[in-house]
Amino acid sequence: MSDARQPAVFLDRDGTLNKEVNYLHKVENFEWVPGAPEAVKRLNELGVPVLVVTNQSGVARGYFEEEDVEQLHAFMEEELGKIGATIDAFYYCPYHPNREVEEYRALSHCRKPNPGMFEEAIREWSVDPARSFVVGDKHSDLLPGNELGMTTATRCTTTSWTVFPRPLTSSGEKSRASTLRAVESAGDARDDAVPGTRLQ
Ligand SMILES: [Mg+2]
Secondary structure, X not given: OOOOOEOXXXXXXXXXXXOOOOOOOOXXXXXXXXXXXXXXXXXXXXXXXXXXXXXXXXXXXXXXXXXXXXXXXXXXXXXXXXXXXXXXXEEEEOOEOOOOOHHHEOOOOOOOOXXXXXXXXXXXXXXXXXXXEEEOOOHHHHXXXXXXXXXXXXXXXXXXXXXXXXXOOOOHHHHHHHHHHHHHHOOOOOOOOOOOOOOO
């Protein structure tokens, strides 16, 4: 029986795609981690959905609005478009259990390390978690992916992503292996980072 589900790559945003800026919400403060757009493009070429999953508690804290988050994501897409790359979908969680804005004060299933955003993406993109990957700079990015049976990669690098050409495949275990290599090679891993390992 064929499995119509597909592998996907889940990427954290702040500190993974763009440089960490506390409560980033303005385009003028946005700066890519060098090589990140090219890494996204490479993942696009592998033919797997590239899905961003990001906590944005700045909304619950009253620092910015959901509209600002969406504008920033539109800007990222515009930037990526310049090199023919794309993020297939952005998922963000504006909630926090004990912050100022009542409307967003909630113990949300979507806030990482809870798996809500991943579960939603898995449904919407018919994702097979066992053939999928999550890359983030924090343990809390990786936990939900691990819980769902994905392969997890700690942040690929502290300062940049480096993408190397790899042979492409489009299905089955070969695809999984290629994707893993792409993710692994998408960064000069830190000494303390072990890409592709499962958390215990
Ligand atoms: Mg992060």
